[in-house]
Amino acid sequence: QISGCPFSSASGKQRKLTGRGNADWWPDALQLDILTQNGKSPDPMGQDFDYAEAFNALDYNALKADLTALMTDSQPWWPADYGNYGPFFIRMAWHAAGTYRTSDGRGGASSGQQRFAPLNSWPDNGNLDKARRLLWPIKQKYGKHISWADLFILTGNVAIESMGGPVFGYGGGRKDVFAPETDIYWGTEEMWVDQGAGTRIDPDKQLDLESPLAAIQMGLIYVNPEGPGGNPDPLLSARDMRMTFERMAMNDEETVALTAGGHAFGKAHGAKPSDTFRGAPESEAMELMGFGWLNDQDEINQGHITTSGIEGAWTPNPTAWGGDYFRLLFKYDFELVHSPAGAQQWQPINPDPEDMAPDARDPSRKVPTMMTTADMALKMAPEYRKISERFRDDQAALDNAFARAWFKLCHRDMGPKARYLGPEVPAEDLIWQDPVPAGSAPSxxxxxxxxxxxxxxxxxxxxxxxxxxxxxxxxxxxxxxxxxxxxxxxxxxxxxxxxxxxxxxxxxxxxxxxxxxxxxxxxxxxxxxxxxxxxxxxxxxxxxxxxxxxxxxxxxxxxxxxxxxxxxEPQADGFRNYLKTKMSVKTEDMLVDRANLLGLSIPEMAVLVAGLRVLGANAGNSKHGVLTDRPGQLTNDFFVNLLDMKTAWKTVDTSGDEEFVGSDRASGEQRWTATRTDLVFGSNSQLRAVSEVYAERGNEAKFVNDFIAAWNKVMNAGRFD
Ligand code: HEB
Missing domain, CATH: 1.10.520.10 (Peroxidase; domain 1)
Known part of the structure; x- marks a missing residue:
């Protein structure tokens, strides 16, 4: 049921390329994008800033020591559960990395997007605004030598290490960006998960999850902890987990290791109904200074915090690595109960006193542990259960699997290992890094x-x-x-x-x-x-x-x-005039999407399409868009003929608006055939303006030079050697 096809949609409805964006969610937000017009960058570090150089001059050990000290340096404005921020920071790092999806490679930890909308306000990222703010003094101290993006992941690593957990390594090199990434499609829903938005997979039917999405509902990193659409069915939850984790490049073993390993630490927060809290950061009052989900300070001091709405720790030792998660999962039967916030969760029946957890603020008080419906999936779903039992019986296997899966989670979107920086880059080559042996320059x-x-x-x-x-x-x-x-x-x-x-x-x-x-x-x-x-x-x-x-x-x-x-595999490649099947977005959107993934500008995209057409690069060697009488020569003929008023264009009725013929206005004689991806360079006003430049007399050589530069850029893309 999992479609590998990007942009395919179960509903078959057409949608906007980037779906619902920040301006739709927060129409009143400050319109800073008007200052980034005309190629002006929002990045205060400027074009010449070399982050790798800055990172390499970082006092890495001092930073790690400061982070270790921070774990237990509880701040009165957001006291640490159990006096230890470690679990909270692990969740921060996991949520930074966990948005990655394999189908378009977008999301993930590599640009520090958790600082910006929409991610800063996703219900699933609740209260992580506090985690980032706890890190600010350290970010400030180390300045340009560590990006936020790198800091999130390093902090997660240090948190695991400081609580005795296994870590496989760390690579820096994630350069911050200074604006929300608007090229990521997060979905079309008009409600967040906590406002009653429906699940993307119908709990009763095997419906497809629209690709490239990798979360089950708007505003979640992965699955709903309470089960699909709030239905506390561990088996259905397993189905959702498998689909979403697969889209994040994780197999069953990695999924079990990550979830169980992560939930060895910390607790869930559901002490009060969520309507007793303020809204998400992006919509909140100015004096809250970027914070959301707040209530009174003395409520916070008493630990009356609601994040997911689920309440309780998974283990009796929430600040120490170990095997308690699986031990409890298998030792007890669980019953479905409601948290004080009203969420459905699972509680061990008749737990022994030593299997109770400490209260987050008062260690002398004992409280019951819990499991979410997603955790129960690791016991109830047969394929997960086999793995869980093995990990229960073999702690070393869990250590190894967790450490490796965590490393992959946090580095999966960084590309080749050559991009990793710092003293803790593991020597071992990993298959998911797509290793390439070093080449040598030919004579x-x-x-x-x-x-x-x-x-x-x-x-x-x-x-x-x-x-x-x-x-x-x-x-x-x-x-x-x-x-x-x-x-x-x-x-x-x-x-x-x-x-x-x-x-x-x-x-x-x-x-x-x-x-x-x-x-x-x-x-x-x-x-x-x-x-x-x-x-x-x-x-x-x-x-x-x-x-x-x-x-x-x-x-x-x-x-x-x-x-x-x-x-x-491209489902559409406008550069080669290729379309596998009709998409839920327009075919020209797919060209723009591909150009974006290649890192191209609008003029670069335009000259490449025009040049590749006249050179005959179409898939299947079709003649669509080959608007020249001298194919095989690198000319601007594509633009000249596309803008020629002597030609009139018509759709080919059977093509569903994908194919067109161009005929001589006067004689009616057919001259060319073309696709949407061709005609968009004449029909779209902005692309037409660019096409005009390249069709102008005197710009023939400019076209050739610009094509060559863009060609060269693509040929060298992905080289970090
Ligand atoms: Fe987790 C927490 C769910 C996976 C790590 N989590 C949590 C919570 C929930 C969850 C609901 C609570 C929140 C609050 O605060 O309220 N998860 C979940 C799910 C999943 C997961 C559903 C899928 C299946 N995790 C995960 C992973 C990791 C984690 C993978 C890593 C590795 N978490 C975590 C932590 C925590 C959590 C550490 C705690 C935090 C604190 O303590 O603060």
Whole structure:
């Protein structure tokens, strides 16, 4: 039932690319985006700030010592449960990382988005505003040397370590951004989970969860702790957990280890009905200074806090790592009860006194422990139960599984290991890091020799350009996966993707392989396309060189988790005029989405589409949008002919508004065919303005140069070597 298809929707309704955004949720919010018009950056650190350099000058051990001390430095304005903020900070880090989703690589910990709307106000992130504010003195002290994004994760690690938990390592390198990321689709619902929004998977039916979403309801990181839509059914909860954790790249074992390991620590908060608290940060009064979910200070002092609405700790030792979670889960039968806030939760029947938990404020008082419906899934769902029993009986196995899964959780969106900074980067290569062996830069002779060999190989410009594009264009800046490095285009699954025209690709790669000499495949594929682009420019009369930087390595099949590459398959690639199936967003939205993942600007997107069309790079070698009489030459003909008033366009009735024909206005003679992705450059006013520039007399060479620069950017995307 899990569709791997981004943007496919069970309802079949068309939607906006980015769904419901901050301006929809908070129409009264300050409109700072008017100051970011015309390319002005909201980042006070400026373009030249080198975060890696700043991080490398960090006094890492001093920072860790300060964080360790902070764990037990309880502040009167938000006293620590059990005198220890560790569990609270682990939840903060988990929620920072847990928004990651494999299908588009967006979300995750890597840019510190938890500071901004909507995440700062998601019900599931309740009270994490306090956790971030507790960290402020330390952030202030270490300044530019540690980003918020890095600090969230490091603090989670230190919290685990300080309570005796297992940690696998830490890599820094998450550079902060200074505005909400508006490219992330979080859903279309108009209500939050705590306002009665329906669950995205119907509890009674096996409905699809719309991709790329990875949470079950608006405002949640993953599943509803009370069960699907509030239905306390552990088996249905297991179904939701499996689907959502899978979308975060976690298998059953990792899911069990993470959840049980996380809930070894801390407590849930549901001391009072939630309507006795103030609203979320983004909607609250100015004098609260960015805080939400508040009540009176003496209520806070007494521990009368409501976050999830569930109340209680999972174990009798909520500030120490150990095996109590599974011990209690299996030792007792549980009954469904209501918390003081009204949430449904599970309580052990007749617990022994030593299995009671301390009160969060008064350790001499004993209170019952609890399990959420999601926790009960680890016992009741057969596949989870097997794993849980193994972990119950083998603490070392749980330690290892938790440490590794936590490391993956927190680093999954950082891309290749080369991007990790700091003294605690684990030496071991992990398959989910998509390892690529180091390459070496080829000699000038090797480069020029291969160029002339490939250009006289009989392969066409289109074939060479297509292979290079297929290789490089998988890159996504969201999680830094994909790209030409590694040459995974020659491996499963990429070599079988329909968009890559597999038969043609295999033939072309075979020729490249035979001729490449000392070059790595990854370099040779890029160089073949680059040589073809250069030739196409020369054929059009432009005396230019297209830059090439070698040094890419080749990954093997053993170094490739093939399944994990499935989500990188384009469901639509406007650059190659490819659409697999009609989406719940417009096809031109998919082009913009892909351009965003490639890190392109509007002009870069435009010149690439126009250039790739005239070079013949369409999937299936279709003629759509090939608006030129001299295909194979790098010209601005696409723009010139698209804007030519002598042509009138009409839909092809059977295409469902996807295909068009252009005919001569006077004679009625058919001249061109095109898709939405082509015509949008003439119909959309903003894209038309860009198209006009490139169609103008005098800008022919500008077009060629801009195409080459954008091509070069894509060919080198995803290289951190
Ligand atoms: Fe968790 C807490 C749910 C997973 C870690 N959690 C919590 C809570 C809830 C939950 C409801 C409470 C909140 C308040 O405060 O109220 N989780 C959950 C779910 C899931 C989870 C449903 C899925 C299945 N966790 C998780 C993970 C982790 C965690 C994965 C990590 C690893 N949590 C946690 C912690 C805590 C929590 C540590 C505590 C916090 C404090 O204490 O503050």
């Amino acid at each position: 000038d002779n090797d480069v020029s020799g291969f160029k002339s060999a490939i250009l006289s190989s009989g392969l066409s410009t289109a074939e060479l350009v297509k292979a290079a594009w297929a290789s490089a264009s998988t890159y996504r800046q969201s999680d830094h996966r994909g790209g030409a490095n590694g040459a995974r285009v020659r491996l499963a699954p990429q070599n079988g993707w329909a968009v890559n025209d597999p038969e043609e690709l295999t033939r072309v790669l075979g020729r490249i392989d035979a001729l490449r000499g000392n070059l790595s495949m990854a370099d040779a594929i890029v160089l073949a396309g680059t040589a073809a682009v250069e030739k196409a420019a020369h054929d059009a009369g432009f005396d230019v060189t297209v830059p090439f930087a070698g040094g890419r390595g080749d990954a093997s099949a053993e170094q490739t988790d093939a399944d994990s590459f499935d989500p990188l």
